[in-house]
Amino acid sequence: MDDSITLPKQVPVMPLPGALLFPHALLPLHIFEPRYQQMLEYALGEHRMFCVALVKPERAQWKSTGDFFHIAGVGLIRACVERGDGTSNLILQGLCRVRFQAFEQSVPFPIARIEPLESKTTPSVETDALGAKVIELYQELKRNGLQLPERADRYLSQLGDAEVLADLMAATFVNDPLRRQQVLEELTVNQRLRLLIQYLREETGSAAA
Secondary structure (H helix, E strand, O other): OOOOOOOOOEEEEEEEOOOOOOOOOEEEEEEOOHHHHHHHHHHHHOOOEEEEEEEOOOOOOOOOHHHEOOEEEEEEEEEEEEOOOOOEEEEEEEEEEEEEEEEEEOOOOOEEEEEEEOOEOOOOHHHHHHHHHHHHHHHHHHHOOOOOOHHHHHHHHOOOOHHHHHHHHHHHHOOOHHHHHHHHHOOEHHHHHHHHHHHHHHHHOOOOO
16 A cells, blocks of 8 residues: 555445455446445545445345455545436545454444554565466466456566555456455465465366466
8 A cells, every 4th residue: 555645543334245345456436326425425525535345145235234244445536526416436446455343333334443454475486486377377368368458468467566466366357256355355465376376267267287
């Protein structure tokens, strides 16, 4: 996370089915529910930040704070356009992982006290090898027809930071929400890379060693 950005002690939370926010990733959102319009107004008036939390798959929708995961990504509103009908389109940039410690309110939208979660990383030969395998699997995805904008492709192909690589690849290419949640919750970067490799292999049918 940018050292110039200070996290507040509490932020609003937007629980969503199937959606997570990873550090370094950009998440476009369309805000239309009245409770989330209120949440957005609150966030814009405070620190321009809120969390996106994954609603547990067994819940059709969330009704209480127990219906979504309590490790999530907090993001900064980088752009927000309000439409004539009261809805808004915005771009949320992931800043870091957080754990919800307690809730100051639960309706009409949750506000959580947050604890930042730091990644555990000690760069090593193994880290480099795991990162290289992730890039190899990404190249295989491209050979199988995956197309990304040229700028994004070049950025991912040349990315040397293993932590950023793991988060962006998980956010972009791991389809199963529970698997993305597991990667989000894993604080050890090497283990995060191992999970990512496993999931990319399984979801793409790759037999590469």
